[in-house]
Amino acid sequence: MSSDTVVPTPAGRRAGRSPRLPAPRSPLPRLVLLLLVVLAVAVADVLAGRAVTPAGVWEVLLGGGDALDRHVVLNLRVPRMLVALVAGACLAVAGLLLQSALRNPLAGPEVTGVTPGAVLGAVVATGFGLADRQSPLAVVVAACLGGLFGAGLLWVLTGRRRDDPTETAVHGVLVSAVLGGLTAMVLLVAPGELGSVVQWLIGTTEGRVWQHWNLLWPWALCWGVAAWLLAGPLTLLRCGEDQAAEAGLDTARARGAALVCAVALAAGAVSTVGALGFVGLLVPHLALALFGADLRITVPGAALAGAAVVGGADALAQVGGRGLAVLWDADRLTLPVGALTTALGAVLLLVVVRRSPARDF
Incomplete structure (x- = not known):
């Protein structure tokens, strides 16, 4: 080859410089879009209830309306909507x-x-008269204690093998089955209280008022901030035990802190709205698909997605309840939001399992 021969170089590459990688897309537009979806869901949830027409709701929100409409909207519908959104986020x-x-x-x-x-704690407290709908604080405390008991039982059973994800998952299913059996035994002992405790078994936002909201939001805010602070260590942990340890992360401590935070968030939500099936299982998959594996972004994204899902399900449940009431001529018939999340979640769970039945997470 002669000295004046020109060797072509790939397009866009300059001598001494590596090729530029495409800049990662900012997650901010998706977060903003999801926030707008949550706001739209919140409005739809307030408008979807009975007794007051949508026009009447808008009149109340703009400062007008009669005393009854104002009571229904401001003291029943608005706190119900807020509780649904925050419980879904938790x-x-x-x-x-x-x-x-x-x-x-x-x-x-x-x-x-x-x-x-958490359901067992709420059912025990309600079924044996230790708490009722007039004392939500007692129900919150009982449900949180029950959630901690369930997680603690799982922790004890896994023993030294608690670092094994498969072992923990298997024991978790067994613990959940045992706790479900204990809940059924409580219902057999106190069958007269079935109507008052069925809300914890299915999950509902019916009858949630400002007292429930005032108990839920400080709890959710505290543990939500803790979850975001754990996002960095958990992002490393998702990469694998060895990689996280090489980066200097105490994997056992990070996992323990995350489990405590998850228990607190779930117990706080369940103590307020009951067992909303599949929300905590499937919404994270949606958040990861939208925002990626960096949990510093995905944690707030999951909170918004959970709020949108539960708030939307609550609005659909109210509309569906009104339709069923007209169809069956039953004015007091309601459709629990937990029934919708369970039915829809079961279908989505089959999709998730079929897509990744044996994939290492």
Whole structure:
């Protein structure tokens, strides 16, 4: 080859410089879009109730309306909507923490003893007269204790093998089954209270008022901030035990902190709205698909997605309840939001399992 021969170089590459990689897309537009979806869902949820027409709701929100309409909208519909949004956010973030800490895409509050334990606590407190709908604080305390009991039982059973995601998941299913059996035994002992405790078994936002909201939001805010602070360590943990340890992360401590935070978030939500099936199990998959594996972004994204899902399900439940009431001529018939999340979640779960039945998380 002669000295004046020109050797072609790839397009866009300059001598001494590596090729430029495409800049990562900013997650901010998706977060803003999802926030707008949550706001739209919130408005739809307030408009979807009975007794006051949508025009009457807008009149109240603009400062008008009669006393009855104002009471229904401001003291019943608005707190119900807020509780639904925040409870959905709590469950979604709890599920994301569990799936990241256990490195198992099918881990969630429903199958790790957290939700069944919280339901057991609420059912025991309500069924034996220790708490009722007039004392939501007692129900919150009982449900949180139950959720901690379920998680603690899982922790004891896994023993030294608690770092094994598969072992933890298997024991979680067993613990959830045992806690469900204990709940059924409580219902047999106190059958007269079935009507008052069925809300915890199915999950509902019916009758949630400002007292429930005032108990839920400080709890959710506290543990939500803790979840975001754990996002960095959990992002490393999702990469694998060895990689996280080489980066200087104490994997056992990070996993333990994440589990405690997930238990607190899930128990707080369940103590307020009951067991909303599949929210904590499936919404994290949606958040990861939208925002990627960096949990510093995905944690707030999961909170918004969970709020949108539960708020939307609550609006659909109210509209569906009105339709069923007209169809069956039953004015007081209601459709629990937990029934919708369970039915829709079961279908989506089959899709998730079929897409990644044996994939390492």
